[in-house]
Amino acid sequence: MIGAKEAEFYRENGYLLVKGVIPKADIEVMREGVERIIQRAAKAKKDANHAWQGDYLPADELKKLVLKGFHDVHYHDASFMRAMTHPNMAAVLTQLIGPNVQVHHSKMLVKPPENGAAFPMHQDHPYFPHANHTMLAASLHLDDADEANGCLHVIPGSHKQGPIPHVGRHYLNHVEYPISMGTPCPAEAGDVLFFNYLTIHGSGPNRSERTRRNVLFQYKDPSDFPTENTHIDWGAGLMIAGENPHFDKAFPKFTVHAEQ
């Protein structure tokens, strides 16, 4: 799917947009999957607004913004599992991470029309720090995205700065790092934006009449261990490519919460 030139671009810039990673027919099935998750969550009264809070927008504007976000989507619907493990996805990941690639977690990020939430600029590193910084996000677009419906922005080369202190872990100072500072990454449905967890990124609100649905998969090298025992999701540990040389060293412990 990509060659040495693209892999080098990723190493230099900390991100890479790859066109047409997932076929359009699979995208259509995932859009339906997103809708069904939203409906199931509403029925279970677990459809809280996931819009980030803080001081990066005036309070009256912030309270109108909505983000429908759910973790571990590949446990909710098989269509996401297929995309997460798709041979095209694995082909890119092995170029960017190495022969061994492991899932860390998955989630969906749905910005509804007109009032879809923004993401202030941040690194993902503070949420799940790892020793070797191989962790990257693959943000799969289920809709065409541009600046009007809140496409992702990245700061090229910012991963080279290493971890930067964040406001209460969540985001960078929005005056020092406005979203407009990032390079917009418009994309079409089926495209994937890959970015390292140290790459500063964010996205503006969706003010358009179109929904912006993305599914984000985080991957890493299984030899890259967490430096904090935090953000352990269901999906952690599934192998996408190669082998796990450390199967006896790290495994999550799950608890089932049965309905009362």
Ligand SMILES: O=C(O)CCC(=O)C(=O)O
């Ligand atoms: O999908 C987006 O617009 C941004 C998502 C993001 O930055 C994140 O989940 O860390």
